[in-house]
Amino acid sequence: MSTVDDGPIYITGLDRTGKTTMRAFLASHSRIAIPAVGSNMWMYFHGQHGDLSVPDNLDRCLDAMLRYKHVAFLDPDERAIREEFAAGPHTDARLFAIFLEQFARREGKPRWGAQSGLEEQYAEEMFAAYPGLKMIHMLRDPRDRYAASLQKWPEGRGRAGGAAARWAFSVSLAERNLRRHPADYLVVRFEDLVTDPRAEMTRVCEFLGESLEEPMLRMSSADKHRAALAAGAPDGEILSTDHIGIHRNLVPLDELRFLEVRLGSLMRRWGYGPAPARVERPLQWWVRVFPDQSLRMATWRVVEGLHHRFPRVAGRQPGRRMLVERVGS
Numbered sequence: 283m284s285t286v287d288d289g290p291i292y293i294t295g296l297d298r299t300g301k302t303t304m305r306a307f308l309a310s311h312s313r314i315a316i317p318a319v320g321s322n323m324w325m326y327f328h329g330q331h332g333d334l335s336v337p338d339n340l341d342r343c344l345d346a347m348l349r350y351k352h353v354a355f356l357d358p359d360e361r362a363i364r365e366e367f368a369a370g371p372h373t374d375a376r377l378f379a380i381f382l383e384q385f386a387r388r389e390g391k392p393r394w395g396a397q398s399g400l401e402e403q404y405a406e407e408m409f410a411a412y413p414g415l416k417m418i419h420m421l422r423d424p425r426d427r428y429a430a431s432l433q434k435w436p437e438g439r440g441r442a443g444g445a446a447a448r449w450a451f452s453v454s455l456a457e458r459n460l461r462r463h464p465a466d467y468l469v470v471r472f473e474d475l476v477t478d479p480r481a482e483m484t485r486v487c488e489f490l491g492e493s494l495e496e497p498m499l500r501m502s503s504a505d506k507h508r509a510a511l512a513a514g515a516p517d518g519e520i521l522s523t524d525h526i527g528i529h530r531n532l533v534p535l536d537e538l539r540f541l542e543v544r545l546g547s548l549m550r551r552w553g554y555g556p557a558p559a560r561v562e563r564p565l566q567w568w569v570r571v572f573p574d575q576s577l578r579m580a581t582w583r584v585v586e587g588l589h590h591r592f593p594r595v596a597g598r599q600p601g602r603r604m605l606v607e608r609v610g611s
Contacts, residue, residue, distance in 0.1 A: 289414020290379065291316065291395030291490060294402045296452050298430035299420040300472040303511065303521070305397045306504035307483055310497045315386035316395040318504065319352045323378040323396075324404045326350065326600055329593035335372035340364075343374065347381075351604045356385045375411035400448075402455040403590060409463055416490055417463075419456045422472035423554045424449040424545050425529035425538060432532060442537035443578025446544045451586065453548050471553070476521040535559045536571045543572075544579065 291314065293301050301320070309316045331343035347353045348360060363380050370376075379394075386394035401408070402419055409415055428445040431438060438444070459467045468489045475482045480499060487494045501508040501520060508520055515522035529538060542549070542556035549556050561567045588596040 288313070288393040289416060290382070290412050291393065292401060292408065292415065292417045293395065293397035293420065294417060295399065295420035295456075296422070296427060296448055297399050298427045298434070299422040300470075300475055301397045301399070301420045302507060303475065304418060304420055304470065304486075305395075306501040306507045307479070307498050308395065308486075310501050310503040311487075311492060311495055312497075313391055313492060314393045314395060315382075315389040315391040316397060317352075317356060317382070317385055318507075319355050320398040321352050321356065321378075321382065321396050322350075322398045322401075322600075323347070323353070323374075323381070324401045324408070325398060326598050327378070328374055328404060328407070328597075330597040331374070332594070333372070334367075334374060334377060340367070340372075343377065345608070347377075348608050349605050350600050351606050353381065354606050356381055357388075358384060373411065375407065379412065400452065402452060402459060405455070405459045405463070405467070409466065415466060417459065417467050418486065418489075419452075419459070419467065419469045420472060421453065421456065421469055421552060423526070423529070424549065425533060425541055425554075426472075426526065428537075428541060429529040429532040430525075440578050440582055441575065442533075442540045443575035443580075444582045446541055446575070447579040447582035447586075450545060450548060451583070453552065473526050476523055476525060479521055535561050536567055537575070539567065540571060540575045544576075 291308065293304050293308070293316070295301055305316045305318070308314050309318070327343060327347055331346070332339040334340045334343060344360065344363075348358065358381055362384065363377075366380050367377055382394045382396055386392070402417070405417060408417070424445065427449065428442060431445060440447075456467075456469050460469065468486065470482060470486065480494075483498060484494050487498075497503070501511075511520050511522075514524065533541075539559040539561055542558040546556045546558070561571075589598050
């Protein structure tokens with residue numbers, strides 16, 4: 283029987299938007315346990331193994347989960363998970379929760395959570411499955427998010443078209459989820475978080491029904507992440523506003539213009555005023571760059587739609603480097 287007595291907390295949104303930083307703040311609360319790595323359970327395992335009341339389906343699902351590096355990070359006790367799952371309900375949502383509840387109990391905290399990218403698309407299923415659920419959606423200027431992505435994956439195949447598709451998709455989901463669950467869904471802009479972390483974390487804690495604790499602002503339970511952030515911040519600080527506006531020096535002008543043209547109305551709605559970049563050869567840009575990046579944008583949408591609508595045959599799979607030897611007993 284679970285001893286976790288508060289609704290879960292999911293931090294979601296795109297990569298390079300501050301999800302890990304939000305996790306570092308929240309995991310430093312005395313009541314909240316959130317693993318240091320994104321478990322991505324909904325992204326990689328939701329709906330892929332059929333009815334989990336069927337023993338063979340459950341075995342296949344657990345085998346896949348226990349071989350995934352980010353699930354293995356939780357150091358799960360497979361026998362205990364099976365015993366608790368047997369009591370029902372036999373859904374993958376419940377199975378995912380058991381893994382994270384077990385982690386929270388080990389941390390000695392009553393409230394569990396997770397951080398994972400793009401799980402905002404599962405909000406309806408998650409709200410139905412988890413009473414008291416709170417979702418925090420991290421948002422960042424799409425130009426800066428793309429710049430940060432280029433720093434980490436300079437050879438990314440989707441380029442600006444893929445980045446635009448991801449950002450538009452994520453923002454549209456944020457707006458939908460806010461309409462449907464206004465009391466339980468919160469959007470936090472990266473820029474607000476790094477500019478005034480105390481004010482923003484006070485707002486987040488009020489949303490969660492928790493008190494702001496000073497160790498949170500020091501990220502006392504996230505030493506590695508705090509050190510990484512502090513290395514690029516002013517002396518005595520953890521966060522730096524230098525990460526705002528980084529696209530000006532990192533994103534090629536033709537791709538910057540594409541992001542600003544295709545995302546302009548959405549950007550303005552969220553306080554990111556675009557001023558479309560000037561390119562040297564505008565006609566060439568319209569004839570070559572715009573169609574190419576638009577095709578990349580459409581391709582991402584199609585692939586993402588297949589992943590989401592047909593998980594049994596087209597579900598996402600972790601890459602080989604994310605697989606480990608089977609854990610559990």
